[in-house]
Amino acid sequence: MAFTRINGKMVEALVAPGQQLFSQRGAMLAYTGDVRFTPSITGGQGGVMSMIGRRVANEDTPLMTVEGEGRVMFGHGGHHVHVVDLTGDTLFVESDRLLAFDGTLRQSTVFLGSQGGVMGMVRGQVSGQGLFTTRLEGHGSAAVLAHGGVLELPITPGQPVHVDPQAYVGHRGEVRNKLSTAIGWREMIGRGSGEAFQLELSGQGTVYVQASEEKL
């Protein structure tokens, strides 16, 4: 049940009986057929414990369950929509950027401090991700929101990619990220180039970068 791109800002999903789809509440634009939208009280998958986890972690964007038979179109706020197809690998993305995803994907919340300790938490604060982020894994598709078009940059071992924290959307694969600073005496006297902090991503995978430095 992959998403079909209609234009840069709208995607269409085919809903079949027995299949479930999660989407941000209120992101439906139009639908045909017999489709039901029910607010997902737990805000996603994994039962009550996951719900509490999400509430605590502030990753609890209101979601709804989409079921039935038909075609549903999604879009939100005129933002660009990027479709990511997962085949057993993992996608890390902020919950408020997640427009819709297949029910076959496992959703969980991860603590950024678990990767790099205190630096991980600092990194989360600088990039505006907060202390937690959402992880999706399994087989299926996810539609991710971004301001401006999305560029996919491959990350291969020995070829790290540096990203402006504000332009970072998400990443997939076996990727380690760390915050690299380029602060010198210029920054101290207020003559910085505006690129003092960068996220350095290394490993094997893909990073998604948006064409803007604006948060959603």
Next chain:
Amino acid sequence: MLAVELAGDAVKARHGSMVAYTGQMTFKKLTGGGDGLRGMVARRLTGEKMTVMEVKGQGTCYFADQATEINLVRLDGRALYVEADNLLCTEASLHTGTSFTGLNGMSSGNGLFTTKVEGHGWAAVTSNGPAVVLRVGKDMPLRVDPGAYVAHTGDLHRSLKSGAGWTTVIGEGGGEAVQIEFTGEGLVYVQPSEKTTLGGDV
């Protein structure tokens, strides 16, 4: 989004417009927008202030600004006139300066001065929505809404045209009271969006 391949050479880009890079890069702020002290003073006085950084290194660097579209302009000795706000990135070989536009700049919301880019190389210009390039010929003057004007190249003369009549005065104007007219030979870049200007309000 704009990708720039660098092999030890440098580009000048707007302050903070880098979104990602691979390889080795260094970012250095150029005080006063480059071109030395004279350029800096001129820029301060004219309000065409730019904060520019110099990007140097090896690899690919990606630039973007507020999800705007990017247009590449190839300059070979000609001059490009563009608003400082719309100039994203230039090759280090290009010179940027300021030029006086007079009263027509005033009403188009562009101020009295505009930025002039000269030399040989590429310049990246941002526009809100994909820009169209319109050719102006000898007998074909072009009129552009001041808010939709982005940049122009070539030997062009610009003048302000007003279509304001008595209906405009009583507040029933068509919303297109002021236009910039281009005569001569050259290219004009127009964006499918209008920024708010003094002329556009009439």
